[in-house]
Amino acid sequence: MTAQLIDGNALSKQLRTDVAARVTALKAKGVTPGLAVILVGDNPASQVYVRNKVKACEDTGMHSVLETWPTTMTEAELLARVDAMNNDASIHGILVQLPLPAHMNAQRVIEAISPEKDVDGFHIASAGALMTGLPGFWPCTPYGCMKMLESIGYELKGKHAVVIGRSNIVGKPMAMMLLQQNATVTICHSATKDLKAMTLQADVIVAAVGKRNVLTADMVKPGAVVLDVGMNRNDEGKLCGDVDFAGVKEVAGWITPVPGGVGPMTITMLMVNTLESAERRAA
Numbered sequence: 001m002t003a004q005l006i007d008g009n010a011l012s013k014q015l016r017t018d019v020a021a022r023v024t025a026l027k028a029k030g031v032t033p034g035l036a037v038i039l040v041g042d043n044p045a046s047q048v049y050v051r052n053k054v055k056a057c058e059d060t061g062m063h064s065v066l067e068t069w070p071t072t073m074t075e076a077e078l079l080a081r082v083d084a085m086n087n088d089a090s091i092h093g094i095l096v097q098l099p100l101p102a103h104m105n106a107q108r109v110i111e112a113i114s115p116e117k118d119v120d121g122f123h124i125a126s127a128g129a130l131m132t133g134l135p136g137f138w139p140c141t142p143y144g145c146m147k148m149l150e151s152i153g154y155e156l157k158g159k160h161a162v163v164i165g166r167s168n169i170v171g172k173p174m175a176m177m178l179l180q181q182n183a184t185v186t187i188c189h190s191a192t193k194d195l196k197a198m199t200l201q202a203d204v205i206v207a208a209v210g211k212r213n214v215l216t217a218d219m220v221k222p223g224a225v226v227l228d229v230g231m232n233r234n235d236e237g238k239l240c241g242d243v244d245f246a247g248v249k250e251v252a253g254w255i256t257p258v259p260g261g262v263g264p265m266t267i268t269m270l271m272v273n274t275l276e277s278a279e280r281r282a283a
């Protein structure tokens with residue numbers, strides 16, 4: 001058996017077309033959605049991601065502001081920039097690209113973003129809203145995973161989902177979203193005793209560890225849906241996920257590739273969150 005591919009580039013293209021149409025409608029009401037992107041330091045991967053975010057804004061007709069600051073910026077200076085964006089009426093979404101330099105407290109910076117503009121969904125108010133089922137911004141990567149499941153018409157009710165990884169930005173919110181759709185959810189992590197015993201029971205597996213080959217073919221139930229959130233480099237320096245793609249695709253029913261899977265969906269859901277923030281303002 002060979003798994004069907006869930007193509008994050010194709011789904012993103014489709015969703016961004018919908019976003020662009022809604023942006024046009026909002027502009028007709030006099031509101032242009034605006035995103036502020038703040039990058040501190042010169043991490044080359046982060047530079048690529050922020051450029052792609054600005055480009056996604058251009059492609060969907062949104063306004064964007066990109067601020068890049070040197071690593072020597074102080075946390076107080078960064079907090080002042082966040083505050084300026086909180087008070088800028090042309091900005092509906094603010095994101096501070098992570099990771100931040102070591103001398104900054106990322107959580108403190110995130111909490112300085114107004115929850116109404118927290119389009120990354122990282123603020124504790126956003127996390128609390130997701131936890132309790134109240135309206136709020138959902139973190140873009142797990143939100144993108146949910147859209148991928150929706151795109152294949154997958155019914156989560158009563159299914160067993162295993163999330164590998166417990167980060168605040170992927171693993172934990174992913175588990176909450178799956179739970180909200182009435183899946184039975186298991187969160188596995190570095191102290192899990194028998195990961196394979198868990199994943200073999202799973203109808204849906206989300207791998208979000210940041211380590212190659214965390215999931216291999218012998219760990220997957222035939223027909224399972226496998227979503228790969230990892231971004232690593234293999235021995236040849238090529239981008240790869242957490243899943244042994246070549247092996248697992250022979251067992252799984254559905255699988256996301258890396259690159260071209262969850263990654264592009266992260267930026268697409270950022271566009272959706274920013275648009276919805278602006279729509280709320282216009283309502």
Ligand SMILES: Nc1nc2c(c(=O)[nH]1)N[C@@H](CN(C=O)c1ccc(C(=O)N[C@@H](CCC(=O)O)C(=O)O)cc1)CN2
Nearest residue numbers: 049095096097098099120140259260261263264266267
């Ligand atoms: N403030 C934030 N910081 C970070 C986030 C985030 O959502 N908000 N997530 C990641 C980085 N990230 C977006 O910021 C991100 C990573 C990867 C991709 C992506 O499209 N990847 C491509 C491959 C790109 C490549 O070739 O290098 C893919 O998977 O196809 C998008 C966004 C951490 N920081």
Ligand SMILES: [Mg+2]
Nearest residue numbers: 140141169266
């Ligand atoms: Mg992410």
